Amino acid sequence: MVDKEDLRAEFSSRLHEALDDAGIRSRGRGVDIHKRLKTVGVHKTTQAISKWLNGEAMAEADSMIALCDWLKVRREWLEYGVLPKEQTAESFNQQLRVGDESNVSGMVERFGKVPLISWVQAGAWCESICNFEPYDADAWISCPVPISQSGYALKVLGDSMTNPGPGRSYPTGCIIFVDPETQANTGDRVVARVPRTNEVTFKVLDSDAGRVYLRPINPQYPIIDITEETHICGKVVGSFIPE
Incomplete structure (x- = not known):
């Protein structure tokens, strides 16, 4: 059985690492993430985002894709820790973009x-x-x-x-x-x-x-x-x- 607490903690650690690499401030990260997701049509509560940062929950499919697009990392790395970490031109082109709300349902179906x-x-x-x-x-x-x-x-x-x-x-x-x-x-x-x-x-x-x-x-x-x-x-x- 996969330990859910370990999965959440490891995801949180990689999320903080990606945020550090992107130059996102340490304090107020939850607010910055909330604003970013909202601009691309992904609506999550600040409480839900806080749980990601504290290792209490994993981001859902639509949020995960939006985070990877923003932070320029591969989803396999952010979610599972599978290297390489950074997006290549090929992986970026394959990554479904979260440009508007009409794409969200398709992404959930594609990466359910x-x-x-x-x-x-x-x-x-x-x-x-x-x-x-x-x-x-x-x-x-x-x-x-x-x-x-x-x-x-x-x-x-x-x-x-x-x-x-x-x-x-x-x-x-x-x-x-x-x-x-x-x-x-x-x-x-x-x-x-x-x-x-x-x-x-x-x-x-x-x-x-x-x-x-x-x-x-x-x-x-x-x-x-x-x-x-x-x-x-x-x-x-x-x-x-x-x-």
Whole structure:
């Protein structure tokens, strides 16, 4: 489980760091942030902003984007601590601008929060996403990639998807974003429920000579044959490794 207090405290520390770099005064920062957000159509109370600065809460998606645009930092860094810190020309162009209120709803949809759930909950999610209640989640975190409203996040356990050599790797503690509504094809990373044990696993969907199976990135682990009883719960559409 991700410690919510640690996430909030680390976000607050990075926010202060970005404000320092931007030359924003130390005293009265809450007022300065409030004025800035208001000018771009993001309306937050001074009490809410104070909680960000004191490590008591995380900024919501619309506020996070506006802060990154203002302070010239990457959202992945401000929210999660993923380097690099500064925006590049490419990341700036990709960043949705908060120029007016008409853009806000689109940004919330593009960078919505998804529940961080347990692997046990992921098994039940395969059955019916409608049965999930918001308070069942360990936490709600923003997804930095497009994802449907059915999407969710999982914290990787074990090292079956850790690459011992070069290439993409998903070590223990890595956060993955799963979209049940996105079609999974051969070569995609997927979350699947395997028969008999009904356990949920994270693997690569692969095939060879007509044989379809789930392949771990770590070659020390066995592949898992896909049968009629295997259920692909969703495609992994994004990931990040917390600091």
